[in-house]
Amino acid sequence: NAGVMQNPRHLVRRRGQEARLRCSPMKGHSHVYWYRQLPEEGLKFMVYLQKENIIDESGMPKERFSAEFPKEGPSILRIQQVVRGDSAAYFCASSTLTSGYNEQFFGPGTRLTVL
Amino acid sequence: GNSVTQMEGPVTLSEEAFLTINCTYTATGYPSLFWYVQYPGEGLQLLLKATKADDKGSNKGFEATYRKETTSFHLEKGSVQVSDSAVYFCALSQGAQKLVFGQGTRLTINP
Numbered sequence: 001n002a003g004v005m006q007n008p009r010h011l012v013r014r015r016g017q018e019a020r021l022r023c024s025p026m027k028g029h030s031h032v033y034w035y036r037q038l039p040e041e042g043l044k045f046m047v048y049l050q051k052e053n054i055i056d057e058s059g060m061p062k063e064r065f066s067a068e069f070p071k072e073g074p075s076i077l078r079i080q081q082v083v084r085g086d087s088a089a090y091f092c093a094s095s096t097l098t099s100g101y102n103e104q105f106f107g108p109g110t111r112l113t114v115l
Numbered sequence: 116g117n118s119v120t121q122m123e124g125p126v127t128l129s130e131e132a133f134l135t136i137n138c139t140y141t142a143t144g145y146p147s148l149f150w151y152v153q154y155p156g157e158g159l160q161l162l163l164k165a166t167k168a169d170d171k172g173s174n175k176g177f178e179a180t181y182r183k184e185t186t187s188f189h190l191e192k193g194s195v196q197v198s199d200s201a202v203y204f205c206a207l208s209q210g211a212q213k214l215v216f217g218q219g220t221r222l223t224i225n226p
Binding site for chain 1: 149151157158159160161164204208212213214215216217218219
């Protein structure tokens with residue numbers, strides 16, 4: 001059973017370009033979470049999605065950022081018109097609630113560098 | 116809102132030393148508590164968890180006990196190894212909600 005997969009692992013963009021980050025959850029997992037880790041800081045929650053639904057986007061910046069988790073295919077985190085402050089590691093996690101609590105499994109992350 | 120406070124790092128120890136990394140939390144109700152470990156250049160791996168008061172999570176020689184009375188979940192290991200060098204994150208969640216992380220503690224073990 002493959003773990004959570006993210007691609008690309010490294011992404012370089014110039015200011016003003018768009019960044020698309022992909023996350024494929026573990027097989028059988030229907031909950032996806034995105035977190036951002038700034039250099040030397042902890043992870044901050046961005047958004048929580050289930051298939052075709054955004055459940056909690058309280059951590060998403062109000063502008064330029066969007067996320068989706070379609071019925072088929074990976075979850076996408078999209079950042080439009082990137083700025084230098086968007087440079088960070090973006091982690092995706094997935095979970096299932098069969099155990100009654102929220103054990104999240106993390107992908108290896110996408111490290112975004114904005115020039 | 117919910118929050119997690121971790122012992123500030125970095126922490127540097129010699130091999131075979133005893134390790135404690137403090138973690139306290141603020142939450143309504145009864146959250147689940149976790150310790151995650153992050154090795155350089157990698158994502159987070161779950162180290163151990165506890166889902167109710169007085170539970171003890173353990174893995175790879177690490178232990179942490181869910182203390183409701185002190186709202187704490189301190190991480191301990193009796194004898195650390197060089198391979199334990201990493202960043203350790205304490206976290207909580209409630210139900211299907213997001214994980215709330217502490218700021219992380221960087222641990223370096225010298226031979």
